Amino acid sequence: MNVVFACLDADTLGGIQRVTHTLAQGLAGRGHDVRVIGLHRSAAPFRYVAEPRYRRHVVSRTRSGRPGRLARARADRRLARLLRDCAPGFAVLTSPSVVARVAPLLPDGLRSIGQYHGSYEHAGGCWHLGSIRRHYPGLDQAVFLSEDDAWRFSEGALLPNAWSLPNPLPGWPERVSTLEAPRVLGVGRLEGVKRFDRLITAFAASGAPPPWELHLVGDGAELDRLRAHAAREGVADRVVFRGRVPAERMPGEYLAASLVALTSEHEGLPLTLLEAAAHGVPAVAYDVSGGVRAAGPVLVPPGDTGGFALELGRLAGSPRERRRLGAAARARAEAFRPDRVLDAWETLFVHVRR
Structure with missing residues (x-):
């Protein structure tokens, strides 16, 4: 047709x-x-x-x-x-x-x-x-x-x-993350609505010690402001701005991550959460829509930076919990x-x- x-x-x-x-x-x-x-x-x-x-x-x-x-x-x-x-x-x-x-x-x-x-x-x-x-x-x-x-x-x-x-999902990965790398991943345009400033603040407050890093994939008008914000939060050396990554290389980004974080003010059904789940990577996200809830991340009330930091710190410190949540996320992602x-x-x- x-x-x-x-x-x-x-x-x-x-x-x-x-x-x-x-x-x-x-x-x-x-x-x-x-x-x-x-x-x-x-x-x-x-x-x-x-x-x-x-x-x-x-x-x-x-x-x-x-x-x-x-x-x-x-x-x-x-x-x-x-x-x-x-x-x-x-x-x-x-x-x-x-x-x-x-x-x-x-x-x-x-x-x-x-x-x-x-x-x-x-x-x-x-x-x-x-x-x-x-x-x-x-x-x-x-x-x-x-x-x-x-x-x-x-x-x-x-x-x-x-x-x-x-x-x-764009495809179904055969490989999943080992969840061993000390890396939190954020994906999206570096624009105000994505509120990466809140993610940087939550990462800084999470207590996740070095060598844990926050990697941000995407580009946009907020780059310089977010760099300055990371410096003010004392994590400039642990927030890595990756720029735009070609679609064919994104599976490697998920395989290299142990957590995915989403701090947007609003979302429909974010592909970032679905792709993370398909790669067995647990996620933390603000509870901003039915679509976010359907993807199955750990939910935090919208705008609650302190609660977000607590969940990042909890999961960064517990490989066993990351594996449990990652396996559950991949099972849920089958529907997509x-x-x-x-x-x-x-x-x-x-x-x-x-």
């Missing part, structure tokens, strides 16, 4: 994009005709799949922002022509802004599926919830990351069409194996066609 994924920007380093390319490659590998459409070009393209089995399109060569009215109209005409050229099937619209823009342009043969990659908590704190209330009820299906979020959106946004589908999530997407397609 024909499947079209539409993103605001399909090639920037980010969770929505990574999930989109993973699903596109997986469905294409099952024989479906798949396209990934970016409404705008990326300022810093990131290659997620070395040899894509799907087609990729960029509608506008301008970066995402607020284009002029004429430029937007021209881009929408190009997008409408591209969609009309697609065979009947499914259009997966990956965010509220994409739903609002693309859904009115869909031809009759494309069934609409609107995703939301955030949590109900996050949507309620910004414009997303209002947009979901306005635009998602008219879709053929609205898809959320956990059963908890699907239920809350069906109640809070009055959605008659809510469904839950988790993010897929690529084939299982792709099966669930194909089940959704059958449901929508009825």
Whole structure:
């Protein structure tokens, strides 16, 4: 069948994009005709799949922002022509802004599926919830990351069409971490919402002695501020900023870690937690969404840096507890194996066609 994924920007380093390319490659590998459409070009393209089995399109060569009215109209005409050229099937619209823009342009043969990659908590704190209330009820299906979020959106946004589908792992590792290396791993953009400053503070207060280190994988505007923060906390020599790591090298990062930590202000279903679990690495995370809870980390109340520090210190000092939690995390991660999530997407397609 024909499947079209539409993103605001399909090639920037980010969770929505990574999930989109993973699903596109997986469905294409099952024989479906798949396209990934970016409404705008990326300022810093990131290659997620070395040899894509799907087609990729960029509608506008301008970066995402607020284009002029004429430029937007021209881009929408190009997008409408591209969609009309697609065979009947499914259009997966990956965010509220994409739903609002693309859904009115869909031809009759494309069934609409609107995703939301955030949590109900996050949507309620910004414009997303209002947009979901306005635009998602008219879709053929609205898809959320956990059963908890699907239920809350069906109640809070009055959605008659809510469904839950988790993010897929990019693959299933055969090897797991030995959990012996004295390393805590944090993964994500070095931006304010990820609150790596809280993670650095918690690591400093955890009591984990040298040679324990905190390794941060990712780049972003907060790099200099976070370096200065690590110096103020007295751990500048034990916080290692790794920069951007290619996707194919990330398994090695998890294998070299004994703990993963997530201190974001909000998350949907973070791939970092799923990949850590698949590699048998226990995680500590703020309890900010149903998706985070579904991934099974050790949960700490949001913003509780002291509690986070206690859990990091406890696990750093107990190899036995790390092994126990790591084995439980890997067992839980079985539900997010690529084939299982792709099966669930194909089940959704059958449901929508009825």
